[in-house]
Amino acid sequence: PQLQRFMEAEVQKQRVQLLIHHMTELCWEKCMDKPGPKLDSRAELCLVNCVERFIDTSQFILNRLEHTHKAKPFFSQNLSD
Amino acid sequence: PQLQRFMEAEVQKQRVQLLIHHMTELCWEKCMDKPGPKLDSRAELCLVNCVERFIDTSQFILNRLEHTHKAKPFFSQNLSD
Amino acid sequence: PQLQRFMEAEVQKQRVQLLIHHMTELCWEKCMDKPGPKLDSRAELCLVNCVERFIDTSQFILNRLEHTHKAKPFFSQNLSD
Amino acid sequence: QVKVQIAVANAQELLQRMTDKCFRKCIGKPGGSLDNSEQKCIAMCMDRYMDAWNTVSRAYNSRLQRERANM
Amino acid sequence: QVKVQIAVANAQELLQRMTDKCFRKCIGKPGGSLDNSEQKCIAMCMDRYMDAWNTVSRAYNSRLQRERANM
Amino acid sequence: QVKVQIAVANAQELLQRMTDKCFRKCIGKPGGSLDNSEQKCIAMCMDRYMDAWNTVSRAYNSRLQRERANM
Numbered sequence: 034p035q036l037q038r039f040m041e042a043e044v045q046k047q048r049v050q051l052l053i054h055h056m057t058e059l060c061w062e063k064c065m066d067k068p069g070p071k072l073d074s075r076a077e078l079c080l081v082n083c084v085e086r087f088i089d090t091s092q093f094i095l096n097r098l099e100h101t102h103k104a105k106p107f108f109s110q111n112l113s114d
Numbered sequence: 115p116q117l118q119r120f121m122e123a124e125v126q127k128q129r130v131q132l133l134i135h136h137m138t139e140l141c142w143e144k145c146m147d148k149p150g151p152k153l154d155s156r157a158e159l160c161l162v163n164c165v166e167r168f169i170d171t172s173q174f175i176l177n178r179l180e181h182t183h184k185a186k187p188f189f190s191q192n193l194s195d
Numbered sequence: 196p197q198l199q200r201f202m203e204a205e206v207q208k209q210r211v212q213l214l215i216h217h218m219t220e221l222c223w224e225k226c227m228d229k230p231g232p233k234l235d236s237r238a239e240l241c242l243v244n245c246v247e248r249f250i251d252t253s254q255f256i257l258n259r260l261e262h263t264h265k266a267k268p269f270f271s272q273n274l275s276d
Numbered sequence: 277q278v279k280v281q282i283a284v285a286n287a288q289e290l291l292q293r294m295t296d297k298c299f300r301k302c303i304g305k306p307g308g309s310l311d312n313s314e315q316k317c318i319a320m321c322m323d324r325y326m327d328a329w330n331t332v333s334r335a336y337n338s339r340l341q342r343e344r345a346n347m
Numbered sequence: 348q349v350k351v352q353i354a355v356a357n358a359q360e361l362l363q364r365m366t367d368k369c370f371r372k373c374i375g376k377p378g379g380s381l382d383n384s385e386q387k388c389i390a391m392c393m394d395r396y397m398d399a400w401n402t403v404s405r406a407y408n409s410r411l412q413r414e415r416a417n418m
Numbered sequence: 419q420v421k422v423q424i425a426v427a428n429a430q431e432l433l434q435r436m437t438d439k440c441f442r443k444c445i446g447k448p449g450g451s452l453d454n455s456e457q458k459c460i461a462m463c464m465d466r467y468m469d470a471w472n473t474v475s476r477a478y479n480s481r482l483q484r485e486r487a488n489m
Binding site: 136140141144145160164166167170171172174175176 | 436437438441447448450456457461
């Protein structure tokens with residue numbers, strides 16, 4: 034059980050790493066069209082906001098799925114077939 | 115150990131195949147905007163150059179990572195957390 | 196053998212699910228540039244046609260590969276190396 | 277239990293792809309908060325994305341049945 | 348047997364990527380059938396995609412050999 | 419040992435995505451060699467990509483800590 038807990042924690046860490054790679058790519062496209070000789074403060078702010086808004090978007094979607102009636106038929110259909 | 119070496123070689127081959135699929139997609143986008151009835155020599159040269167420059171880019175990046183000081187904090191941070 | 200058949204069926208189902216996710220993404224890009232307050236009938240028809248034509252395209256490609264001479268050197272080369 | 281795992285994986289896959297598509301569509305330059313118009317855009321985008329997923333699933337299944345009937 | 352599995356996986360990968368690229372390139376707004384000009388476009392696109400795959404494979408292998416010769 | 423494997427996989431993932439992005443950004447039509455201006459572009463692109471990765475990681479971790487503090 035200790036080994037299992039260790040493995041689960043490592044799998045979870047890897048999932049976070051993949052999310053960070055994904056956000057880096059997405060925010061790179063949104064904030065860095067012309068990479069300059071330094072990371073200027075505008076690009077840095079854009080990157081930080083991009084991560085914050087991406088997490089906001091995920092949470093907004095999850096919340097809305099839990100509270101809306103539309104979600105139920107989808108997930109039950111999904112589980113039953 | 116012989117089976118293991120065989121498996122490792124096969125895994126390595128599959129990695130090369132995925133790299134070739136990836137380069138085909140990338141160079142297709144760079145060199146073949148309008149596929150014609152034949153692979154003309156200009157598109158063919160572009161594809162060959164595209165593969166060569168992609169490998170150059172990978173090697174340039176790897177070399178620079180090894181020689182630059184910036185790489186060290188990144189990789190050590192990466193290993194320690 | 197029964198467990199194996201069950202697992203194979205589940206793996207196959209998951210492959211279908213991934214195909215559906217892939218087609219949703221592709222057809223979303225082709226048919227839904229501006230999501231409106233309702234799924235209008237034009238977008239719905241476009242989605243259905245998009246799925247049908249995507250499957251047509253897959254089948255067309257598979258058929259042509261089987262009947263063309265070009266396919267043979269490719270697949271045999273592929274199998275022999 | 278395998279069935280539940282696959283259903284969960286499937287729902288997660290849908291969630292991830294939907295989040296990605298709706299973020300790209302609704303957030304232009306990311307600002308200091310998720311403002312009202314962005315939230316409305318995301319809500320609409322979610323509903324349409326799930327509609328699209330449902331329509332695609334139905335279209336795929338009906339095609340499959342037609343093909344089986346023709347064999 | 349492992350070799351056959353890898354070759355099959357490799358052919359499937361090529362097929363998937365080719366279908367995706369040629370569908371995107373040849374089908375603008377999906378209509379009620381795969382019309383003649385779309386079929387021609389797909390056929391041409393397939394041939395060029397396989398040419399590209401072959402050219403890329405050859406270029407990669409010749410680079411690999413040059414590198415090995417230099418070591 | 420699992421930790422090392424994950425760190426290696428993570429570094430490889432970063433390397434692959436960075437190579438892809440910087441190749442797309444810096445090499446227009448691929449020519450007969452990697453010329454000087456392309457090399458400069460790649461070097462700058464690498465540095466900015468690693469900056470972006472670091473900034474994103476920090477922003478994600480600080481968000482996580484704020485969320486935990488609020489629970």
